[in-house]
Amino acid sequence: MLRTVRIFFWIAVVFTALMQVWDEYQGLQWRKPLHVALYRVSADASMDVDAYMATLNEKDFEVIGQYFSREALRYHLPLHRPIVFHLGPTIKEIPPAPPALNANRLDIILWSLKFRWYAWQHQPSLGVPIDIKLYLLYHDVKTNTRLLHSTALQKGRIGRVNLFAAPAQHAGNTVVIAHELLHTLSATDKYDLNTNAPLLPQGYAEPYMRPLYPQKKAEIMAGKIPLSANRARMARNLDETIIGRPTSREIGWAR
Secondary structure, eight states, X not given: OHHHHHHHHHHHHHHHHHHHHHHHHHHTTTSSOEEXXXXXXXXXXXXXXXXXXXXXXXXXXXXXXXHHHHHHHHTTOSOSOSEEEEEOOOBOSOOOOOXXXXXXXXXXXXXXXHHHHHHHHSOOOOSSOOSEEXXXXXXXXXXXXXXXXXXXXXXXXXXXXXXXXXXXXXXXXXXXXXXXXXXXXXXXXXXXXXXXXXXXXXXXXXXXXXXXXXXXXXXXXXXEEEEXXXXXXXXXXXXXXXXXXXXXXXXXXXX
Protein backbone atom coordinates (compact mmCIF):
# COMPACT_ATOMS: atom_id res chain seq x y z
CA MET A 1 0.00 0.00 0.00
CA LEU A 2 2.79 2.40 0.98
CA ARG A 3 4.59 1.65 -2.28
CA THR A 4 1.45 2.44 -4.26
CA VAL A 5 1.01 5.76 -2.44
CA ARG A 6 4.62 6.70 -3.22
CA ILE A 7 4.16 5.84 -6.89
CA PHE A 8 1.03 7.99 -7.16
CA PHE A 9 2.79 10.81 -5.29
CA TRP A 10 5.67 10.91 -7.75
CA ILE A 11 3.31 10.62 -10.70
CA ALA A 12 1.48 13.69 -9.38
CA VAL A 13 4.77 15.58 -8.91
CA VAL A 14 5.96 14.78 -12.44
CA PHE A 15 2.56 15.60 -13.94
CA THR A 16 2.48 18.96 -12.14
CA ALA A 17 6.00 19.79 -13.33
CA LEU A 18 5.15 18.88 -16.93
CA MET A 19 2.00 21.01 -16.81
CA GLN A 20 4.02 23.97 -15.54
CA VAL A 21 6.60 23.57 -18.32
CA TRP A 22 3.77 23.36 -20.87
CA ASP A 23 2.11 26.51 -19.49
CA GLU A 24 5.42 28.39 -19.63
CA TYR A 25 5.99 27.25 -23.22
CA GLN A 26 2.49 28.28 -24.25
CA GLY A 27 2.93 31.70 -22.64
CA LEU A 28 6.02 32.42 -24.74
CA GLN A 29 4.11 31.60 -27.92
CA TRP A 30 2.22 34.89 -27.41
CA ARG A 31 -1.07 33.68 -28.84
CA LYS A 32 -2.95 35.53 -26.12
CA PRO A 33 -2.19 38.24 -23.54
CA LEU A 34 -0.52 37.32 -20.27
CA HIS A 35 -2.31 38.48 -17.12
CA VAL A 36 -0.13 39.86 -14.33
CA ALA A 37 -1.27 40.28 -10.72
CA LEU A 38 0.34 43.09 -8.72
CA TYR A 39 0.06 42.58 -4.96
CA ARG A 40 1.19 45.39 -2.65
CA VAL A 41 3.13 44.50 0.49
CA SER A 42 4.40 46.87 3.20
CA ALA A 43 8.04 45.96 3.80
CA ASP A 44 8.49 48.27 6.80
CA ALA A 45 5.23 48.10 8.78
CA SER A 46 5.18 51.87 8.36
CA MET A 47 2.06 54.03 8.45
CA ASP A 48 3.54 56.20 5.69
CA VAL A 49 4.01 53.14 3.48
CA ASP A 50 0.46 51.98 4.17
CA ALA A 51 -0.87 55.44 3.32
CA TYR A 52 1.10 55.52 0.07
CA MET A 53 -0.03 52.05 -1.00
CA ALA A 54 -3.65 53.08 -0.38
CA THR A 55 -3.28 55.86 -2.96
CA LEU A 56 -2.25 53.47 -5.74
CA ASN A 57 -4.79 52.25 -8.27
CA GLU A 58 -4.66 50.18 -11.43
CA LYS A 59 -4.28 53.25 -13.65
CA ASP A 60 -0.96 54.03 -11.98
CA PHE A 61 0.48 50.88 -13.59
CA GLU A 62 -1.07 51.46 -17.02
CA VAL A 63 2.22 53.00 -18.16
CA ILE A 64 3.87 49.57 -17.89
CA GLY A 65 1.20 47.95 -20.04
CA GLN A 66 1.60 50.73 -22.62
CA TYR A 67 5.36 50.21 -22.57
CA PHE A 68 5.06 46.53 -23.42
CA SER A 69 2.53 47.33 -26.15
CA ARG A 70 4.90 49.87 -27.69
CA GLU A 71 7.88 47.54 -27.55
CA ALA A 72 5.86 44.61 -28.91
CA LEU A 73 4.89 46.74 -31.90
CA ARG A 74 8.57 47.24 -32.75
CA TYR A 75 8.93 43.46 -32.99
CA HIS A 76 5.67 43.04 -34.95
CA LEU A 77 4.06 40.92 -32.25
CA PRO A 78 0.46 40.13 -33.31
CA LEU A 79 -0.99 41.34 -30.00
CA HIS A 80 -2.11 44.90 -29.31
CA ARG A 81 -1.77 44.39 -25.54
CA PRO A 82 0.58 41.44 -24.83
CA ILE A 83 0.59 42.00 -21.05
CA VAL A 84 -2.38 43.05 -18.93
CA PHE A 85 -1.92 44.23 -15.35
CA HIS A 86 -4.36 43.74 -12.48
CA LEU A 87 -3.89 45.45 -9.12
CA GLY A 88 -4.75 43.05 -6.33
CA PRO A 89 -5.41 43.70 -2.66
CA THR A 90 -2.62 44.43 -0.20
CA ILE A 91 -1.01 41.44 1.49
CA LYS A 92 0.25 41.64 5.05
CA GLU A 93 2.79 38.82 5.10
CA ILE A 94 6.17 39.55 3.51
CA PRO A 95 7.45 36.92 1.05
CA PRO A 96 10.61 35.06 2.11
CA ALA A 97 13.81 36.98 1.46
CA PRO A 98 16.22 35.48 -1.08
CA PRO A 99 19.53 34.07 0.15
CA ALA A 100 22.80 36.00 -0.11
CA LEU A 101 24.51 36.23 -3.49
CA ASN A 102 27.18 33.76 -2.34
CA ALA A 103 24.63 31.23 -1.04
CA ASN A 104 25.05 27.59 -1.94
CA ARG A 105 22.76 25.80 -4.35
CA LEU A 106 20.77 24.07 -1.60
CA ASP A 107 19.91 27.40 0.06
CA ILE A 108 18.74 28.78 -3.29
CA ILE A 109 16.56 25.73 -3.96
CA LEU A 110 15.03 25.89 -0.48
CA TRP A 111 14.26 29.60 -0.87
CA SER A 112 12.72 28.97 -4.27
CA LEU A 113 10.42 26.33 -2.79
CA LYS A 114 9.48 28.62 0.13
CA PHE A 115 8.70 31.49 -2.23
CA ARG A 116 6.57 29.30 -4.49
CA TRP A 117 4.70 27.99 -1.41
CA TYR A 118 4.17 31.58 -0.26
CA ALA A 119 2.79 32.52 -3.70
CA TRP A 120 0.44 29.55 -3.65
CA GLN A 121 -0.88 30.69 -0.26
CA HIS A 122 -1.11 34.38 -1.21
CA GLN A 123 -2.91 34.72 -4.52
CA PRO A 124 -6.26 36.46 -3.94
CA SER A 125 -8.58 35.97 -6.89
CA LEU A 126 -8.80 38.85 -9.37
CA GLY A 127 -11.55 37.45 -11.56
CA VAL A 128 -9.25 36.29 -14.38
CA PRO A 129 -6.71 33.47 -14.67
CA ILE A 130 -3.37 34.92 -13.58
CA ASP A 131 -0.17 33.97 -15.41
CA ILE A 132 2.37 35.98 -13.38
CA LYS A 133 2.32 37.15 -9.76
CA LEU A 134 4.46 40.08 -8.65
CA TYR A 135 4.68 41.02 -4.98
CA LEU A 136 5.52 44.73 -4.74
CA LEU A 137 7.40 45.36 -1.48
CA TYR A 138 7.17 49.07 -0.69
CA HIS A 139 9.82 50.61 1.58
CA ASP A 140 9.76 53.87 3.53
CA VAL A 141 11.98 56.46 1.83
CA LYS A 142 12.77 58.04 5.21
CA THR A 143 14.59 54.96 6.46
CA ASN A 144 15.81 53.45 3.17
CA THR A 145 18.17 55.23 0.81
CA ARG A 146 19.05 52.08 -1.13
CA LEU A 147 17.13 48.86 -1.65
CA LEU A 148 18.29 45.29 -2.02
CA HIS A 149 18.07 43.69 -5.44
CA SER A 150 14.66 42.48 -6.46
CA THR A 151 14.32 38.93 -7.70
CA ALA A 152 11.98 36.84 -9.82
CA LEU A 153 11.59 33.19 -10.76
CA GLN A 154 10.77 31.81 -14.17
CA LYS A 155 9.55 28.61 -12.56
CA GLY A 156 6.24 29.54 -11.06
CA ARG A 157 6.41 32.99 -12.68
CA ILE A 158 6.59 34.98 -9.48
CA GLY A 159 8.57 38.04 -8.46
CA ARG A 160 9.61 39.83 -5.27
CA VAL A 161 10.07 43.49 -6.20
CA ASN A 162 11.62 46.07 -3.85
CA LEU A 163 10.25 49.59 -4.42
CA PHE A 164 10.22 53.02 -2.78
CA ALA A 165 6.94 54.23 -1.30
CA ALA A 166 6.92 57.77 -2.69
CA PRO A 167 5.16 59.46 -5.62
CA ALA A 168 8.46 60.89 -6.87
CA GLN A 169 9.85 57.34 -7.14
CA HIS A 170 6.91 55.83 -9.04
CA ALA A 171 8.44 56.29 -12.51
CA GLY A 172 11.64 54.56 -11.39
CA ASN A 173 9.59 51.85 -9.71
CA THR A 174 7.94 51.01 -13.04
CA VAL A 175 11.36 50.30 -14.55
CA VAL A 176 12.11 47.81 -11.77
CA ILE A 177 8.69 46.15 -12.14
CA ALA A 178 9.12 45.75 -15.92
CA HIS A 179 12.64 44.36 -15.42
CA GLU A 180 11.53 41.73 -12.90
CA LEU A 181 8.49 40.81 -14.98
CA LEU A 182 10.77 40.02 -17.89
CA HIS A 183 12.81 37.72 -15.64
CA THR A 184 9.69 35.58 -15.18
CA LEU A 185 9.57 35.27 -18.98
CA SER A 186 13.14 33.92 -19.27
CA ALA A 187 14.94 37.24 -19.83
CA THR A 188 18.42 37.42 -18.31
CA ASP A 189 20.31 40.33 -16.78
CA LYS A 190 22.40 42.32 -19.24
CA TYR A 191 24.78 43.94 -16.75
CA ASP A 192 28.00 42.88 -15.04
CA LEU A 193 27.02 41.33 -11.70
CA ASN A 194 30.17 42.68 -10.05
CA THR A 195 30.09 46.29 -11.28
CA ASN A 196 26.43 46.69 -12.37
CA ALA A 197 27.73 48.20 -15.62
CA PRO A 198 25.78 47.38 -18.81
CA LEU A 199 27.39 44.62 -20.87
CA LEU A 200 28.42 45.40 -24.44
CA PRO A 201 26.73 44.60 -26.79
CA GLN A 202 23.72 42.91 -25.15
CA GLY A 203 23.23 45.51 -22.43
CA TYR A 204 23.21 48.49 -24.78
CA ALA A 205 20.11 49.91 -26.45
CA GLU A 206 22.15 50.83 -29.54
CA PRO A 207 25.33 48.71 -29.43
CA TYR A 208 26.36 49.60 -33.01
CA MET A 209 25.80 53.35 -32.81
CA ARG A 210 28.76 55.50 -33.85
CA PRO A 211 30.01 57.20 -31.85
CA LEU A 212 29.02 54.65 -29.22
CA TYR A 213 28.70 57.18 -26.40
CA PRO A 214 26.64 58.62 -24.97
CA GLN A 215 23.80 56.18 -25.43
CA LYS A 216 20.32 57.72 -25.48
CA LYS A 217 18.43 54.90 -23.76
CA ALA A 218 18.94 51.87 -21.52
CA GLU A 219 18.31 48.25 -22.37
CA ILE A 220 15.63 47.28 -19.85
CA MET A 221 17.54 44.24 -18.57
CA ALA A 222 20.63 46.41 -17.96
CA GLY A 223 18.68 49.29 -16.45
CA LYS A 224 21.37 51.93 -17.04
CA ILE A 225 22.17 54.33 -19.86
CA PRO A 226 25.89 54.13 -20.77
CA LEU A 227 27.31 57.65 -20.98
CA SER A 228 30.93 56.64 -21.51
CA ALA A 229 33.04 53.49 -21.33
CA ASN A 230 33.13 53.71 -17.52
CA ARG A 231 30.07 55.78 -16.61
CA ALA A 232 26.33 55.06 -16.74
CA ARG A 233 23.20 56.35 -15.03
CA MET A 234 19.99 54.63 -14.03
CA ALA A 235 17.01 54.97 -16.35
CA ARG A 236 14.56 57.35 -14.68
CA ASN A 237 11.45 55.99 -16.36
CA LEU A 238 10.31 53.48 -18.97
CA ASP A 239 10.54 56.04 -21.78
CA GLU A 240 14.30 55.92 -21.26
CA THR A 241 14.44 52.16 -21.90
CA ILE A 242 13.86 49.67 -24.70
CA ILE A 243 13.65 45.89 -24.96
CA GLY A 244 16.76 44.99 -26.94
CA ARG A 245 16.93 42.22 -29.51
CA PRO A 246 18.74 39.69 -27.26
CA THR A 247 16.01 40.11 -24.64
CA SER A 248 13.29 39.93 -27.29
CA ARG A 249 14.67 36.56 -28.40
CA GLU A 250 14.70 35.26 -24.83
CA ILE A 251 11.02 36.10 -24.32
CA GLY A 252 9.90 34.79 -27.70
CA TRP A 253 9.30 38.08 -29.50
CA ALA A 254 12.05 37.64 -32.08
CA ARG A 255 14.01 34.82 -33.66
